[in-house]
Amino acid sequence: MTIPSGTLRERAVYIAALEDAVSEAIAPANRGDLSSLINLFAKSQKQAFLRSLGLSEQVLSETRRAQVILAAIADKLQQNQLGSVQEKCQKSESFAAILFDIASQRFQEIANDIKLSVQNLLSDAAVFTIAAPVGDRRSHYHRYQVVETAKQLGYFANLRNYHxxxxxxxxxxxxVTVLLSFHVLGHEYRGLLICNACAYHRDNGEEGEPTISDLQPLTDSPFQFSYADESENLIPRFQKWLEDVIVTGLEYWNKSI
Incomplete structure (x- = not known):
């Protein structure tokens, strides 16, 4: 028989209960009492059971804690990924702003050159540029021309996230209008931008409303760029592409005269 472990008081209680039981076994007539020993072992078993339950609750608590930590890690990874995508998009847009300024300046130079070349021939020549940079309220203009050009070039133009x-x-x-558009390539925006170019005639319809006709892309390959580009390579690559677009646009105008 194993003596229950515990404090000195618990051992004294056990010895007293054991003496009662021995008296019952040696001299039944003395009417010894086994109940104390039975109660003591029952109490000991109950405490062991409770300790076992306590261990299970601890394991369960640790499991829940692990699940909470894993959930926090997953949330952190998601936030990091979103942050990473946001940083990529911001970098691409910073490149787009640089290219936008280059194109705006070059278009203005071409407009000035055209006006100089015809100033002795025409008094009512109107040549000018219009630009809608980031945040401009007119950024949603020309959706038809941009989307139609993208269809002819075989890609999806996303104007929702950036334009x-x-x-x-x-x-x-x-x-005649030559139009450059900077926008997102594809349905999901992950930092890949594109610039397409088209030319079209703008005439007055039967009811006086302006109509667009003979819309044509000015390049077989739109200009693509992303956060992974390096500005020292990106800028000269864009300038070359832009000059080809301008030449093709002037040829389009020449044929329409």
């Missing part, structure tokens, strides 16, 4: 544009308008003999 800026520049126009070169030439009103000489006829009205």
């Amino acid at each position: 800026t544009w520049i126009q070169l308008v030439i009103n000489i003999e006829t009205s």
Whole structure:
């Protein structure tokens, strides 16, 4: 028989209960009492059971704690990923702002060159540029032209997340517009931007409303760029692409005269 472990008081209680039981076994007539010993062992078993339950609750608590930690880690990873995508998009947009300024300045130079070349021939020549940078209330303009150009070039133009544009308008003999549009490539925005270019005629319809006709892309390959580009390579690559677009746009105007 194993003596229950515990304090000195618990051992004294056990010895007293054991003496009662021995008296019952040796001299039944003395009417010894086994109940004290039975109660003592029952109490000991109950305490052991409770300790066992306590261990289970501890394990359960640790499991729940692990689940909470794992959930926190997953949330942190998600936030890091979102932050990473946001940083990529911001970097791409900073590149887009640089290219936008380059294109705006170059379009203005072309507009000035055109006006100088015809100033002795036409007195009413109207050549000008219009630009909608980031945050401009007109950024949603020209959706039809941009989307139609993207369809002809075989990609999806996402104007929801980012869109800026520049126009070169030439009103000489006829009205021709060259349009550059910076926007997101594809349905999901992860830092990949694109610039497409088109030219079209803008005429007055039967009811006086302006209509667009003969819309044509000015390049077979729109200009793509992303956060992974380096500005020292990106800028000259864009400038070359832009010059090709301008030449093609002037040829489009020349054919319309």
